[in-house]
Amino acid sequence: MNRLRLPTFGGLGATVGIVFSLLAAFWILMMILLPVSYMADFSFRYDLPPGKIGGPEDVHTLDNYRYLLFGPKGSPETLSILGFEFKANVLHLNVFFKTILAAVLVTIIDFCICYPVTYYMAQKAGGGTARLMAVCLILPFWVNEILRAFAFRILLGTGGVVNTTLMDLGLLSEPIDFIRLDIALYAGLSYAYILLMIFPLYNALESLDRNQIEAARDLGAPTWRIHWRVVMPHAKAGIASGCTMVFMLAVGALAMPQILGGPSNLWFTQVIYDRFNTSLNWPLGAAYAFVLLTTCILFVLLVMRLFRVNLGEIAK
Amino acid sequence: MSAARIKNAMIGFYVLLFFAWLFGPLVIMSASAFNATDFPTVTPWRGFTTEWFVELFSNRDIREGATTSLLIGLGVVLVSVPIGLAAAVLMTKLNSRARSIYYAIVVSPVLMPGVIIGVSTKVFWDRLGTATGASFSSFFFDGYFLTVMGQASFISAYCMLIFLARLQRFDRAQEEAALDLGASHVQVFLKILVPFLRPAIFSAAVLAFLTSFENYNTTVFTILPEKTLTTVLASKVRLGTDPSISALAFLIIAITILGAVAYEVKARAEARRTGAVG
Numbered sequence: 001m002n003r004l005r006l007p008t009f010g011g012l013g014a015t016v017g018i019v020f021s022l023l024a025a026f027w028i029l030m031m032i033l034l035p036v037s038y039m040a041d042f043s044f045r046y047d048l049p050p051g052k053i054g055g056p057e058d059v060h061t062l063d064n065y066r067y068l069l070f071g072p073k074g075s076p077e078t079l080s081i082l083g084f085e086f087k088a089n090v091l092h093l094n095v096f097f098k099t100i101l102a103a104v105l106v107t108i109i110d111f112c113i114c115y116p117v118t119y120y121m122a123q124k125a126g127g128g129t130a131r132l133m134a135v136c137l138i139l140p141f142w143v144n145e146i147l148r149a150f151a152f153r154i155l156l157g158t159g160g161v162v163n164t165t166l167m168d169l170g171l172l173s174e175p176i177d178f179i180r181l182d183i184a185l186y187a188g189l190s191y192a193y194i195l196l197m198i199f200p201l202y203n204a205l206e207s208l209d210r211n212q213i214e215a216a217r218d219l220g221a222p223t224w225r226i227h228w229r230v231v232m233p234h235a236k237a238g239i240a241s242g243c244t245m246v247f248m249l250a251v252g253a254l255a256m257p258q259i260l261g262g263p264s265n266l267w268f269t270q271v272i273y274d275r276f277n278t279s280l281n282w283p284l285g286a287a288y289a290f291v292l293l294t295t296c297i298l299f300v301l302l303v304m305r306l307f308r309v310n311l312g313e314i315a316k
Numbered sequence: 317m318s319a320a321r322i323k324n325a326m327i328g329f330y331v332l333l334f335f336a337w338l339f340g341p342l343v344i345m346s347a348s349a350f351n352a353t354d355f356p357t358v359t360p361w362r363g364f365t366t367e368w369f370v371e372l373f374s375n376r377d378i379r380e381g382a383t384t385s386l387l388i389g390l391g392v393v394l395v396s397v398p399i400g401l402a403a404a405v406l407m408t409k410l411n412s413r414a415r416s417i418y419y420a421i422v423v424s425p426v427l428m429p430g431v432i433i434g435v436s437t438k439v440f441w442d443r444l445g446t447a448t449g450a451s452f453s454s455f456f457f458d459g460y461f462l463t464v465m466g467q468a469s470f471i472s473a474y475c476m477l478i479f480l481a482r483l484q485r486f487d488r489a490q491e492e493a494a495l496d497l498g499a500s501h502v503q504v505f506l507k508i509l510v511p512f513l514r515p516a517i518f519s520a521a522v523l524a525f526l527t528s529f530e531n532y533n534t535t536v537f538t539i540l541p542e543k544t545l546t547t548v549l550a551s552k553v554r555l556g557t558d559p560s561i562s563a564l565a566f567l568i569i570a571i572t573i574l575g576a577v578a579y580e581v582k583a584r585a586e587a588r589r590t591g592a593v594g
Binding site: 012020026028039053120135147149152153155159161165244248251269293300 | 399431504
């Protein structure tokens with residue numbers, strides 16, 4: 001009698017199949033698709049008091065996006081490009097583009113720092129050493145991001161360890177304000193996401209046959225060309241994956257800029273945070289979040305195009 | 317030959333420098349937990365003290381935040397592990413076209429910035445609560461519930477990936493055999509699949525808890541008036557500088573190192589045992 005199986009659920013059986021489908025459906029609908037769709041819809045609405053939500057005034061508008069580009073109505077701020085004056089939301093646009101550029105910079109710094117170490121780990125170090133190195137890499141990653149930011153404050157604050165040491169040695173007469181110069185922030189962000197660059201790179205570099213390097217060397221290629229023409233093309237998917245992860249995390253970082261950012265320097269996520277916590281305007285915050293999400297998607301598509309890899313290889 | 321040796325020495329030196337950069341900040345932060353200055357630093361060194369640990373444990377905000385984080389972490393484990401398991405098993409039953417769409421949807425929260433998950437969760441449940449006319453004391457407006465929902469949306473994906481890796485090694489013949497011998501589907505699930513997945517269930521639960529415990533970007537939006545350990549820490553670190561935070565950092569680093577050593581010892585013992593058997 002037990003042999004009577006329902007054909008549905010691919011042999012899972014009705015009870016297990018229904019329970020599993022309900023769990024997965026709840027996750028996909030209530031935790032992934034609907035929240036993002038609601039956020040997108042909400043970003044096209046006016047900021048209304050609770051009583052008016054769902055009322056006749058609750059209609060769609062492009063106002064929030066207009067605000068990001070042009071600022072509040074009647075704002076005198078202008079931006080001049082090639083001699084033309086444009087009305088613009090200079091502050092927020094500045095923050096937005098600075099965040100993107102800074103995240104790209106952090107990604108490049110991380111790639112430059114991590115590539116030699118990962119190459120050493122994958123190709124030169126023995127199995128035991130590579131294993132030990134991997135454990136050492138994971139350890140700092142388990143320390144909370146906020147505490148890692150705090151460590152950089154201790155190091156790089158005006159009265160911090162680096163400044164006092166340099167002054168005691170007589171190399172500096174007065175402290176350097178690393179925080180105001182954004183050096184602390186870039187150092188902290190590059191530090192925080194090292195592991196996410198190294199792991200995909202390692203997986204890609206480890207599978208490279210050492211004979212290929214030997215062959216290139218025997219044919220007389222200098223070291224830089226071996227890396228440029230043999231090692232990097234082989235590790236393409238790993239490089240794309242590592243760069244995407246670091247960029248996404250850096251652009252979406254919130255704790256590091258809050259703790260290590262200078263007083264006048266904002267990160268775009270901080271602008272979003274302010275819409276939800278200080279200058280309450282949720283639809284505007286949702287619009288900014290949606291712009292951030294779109295930017296991230298565009299970045300992933302760009303990386304996929306540049307490196308000619310597919311999504312599966314990036315998300316691995 | 318000597319040129320190659322110089323090159324190897326240089327790369328070795330670079331690797332050393334890299335690890336110094338990796339551990340330097342953490343070592344200095346840990347050391348500052350024991351320095352008798354009012355300000356977290358190691359220069360100047362004013363003598364050894366443990367008063368910051370006493371202060372840490374007497375801090376009410378941190379204690380309450382840690383309790384909230386603990387509860388939310390348990391909630392996330394209870395939501396994410398079953399969802400991850402169900403989603404992974406369902407994935408193995410789909411045909412290849414449906415599977416690639418399904419995979420793209422369920423993996424997307426991993427790539428999405430945490431801030432956006434926080435914003436969308438907050439907006440979604442708030443609007444749902446307003447639309448259904450729910451009261452402000454209902455779960456729609458509860459920081460614990462929202463935070464579990466927000467965090468579990470991407471932590472479930474981590475759990476699913478762990479289960480998928482384990483399921484790849486699952487022999488379907490076991491299932492077939494049990495069914496042929498008259499077991500029900502529920503029995504097959506409980507007596508074959510769950511025991512097979514037990515190590516994965518354990519790792520998924522540990523990973524889910526730790527990820528939840530240290531999450532900030534999503535939590536800061538969904539937590540509403542409550543406070544978790546990370547939000548308490550962030551406001552403390554931002555406002556002022558207090559060596560009792562170094563004390564907390566030292567404890568977390570010490571626990572992490574002990575955990576890593578224990579894991580390593582266990583892995584080596586396991587490798588030796590299976591090596592001896594094989």
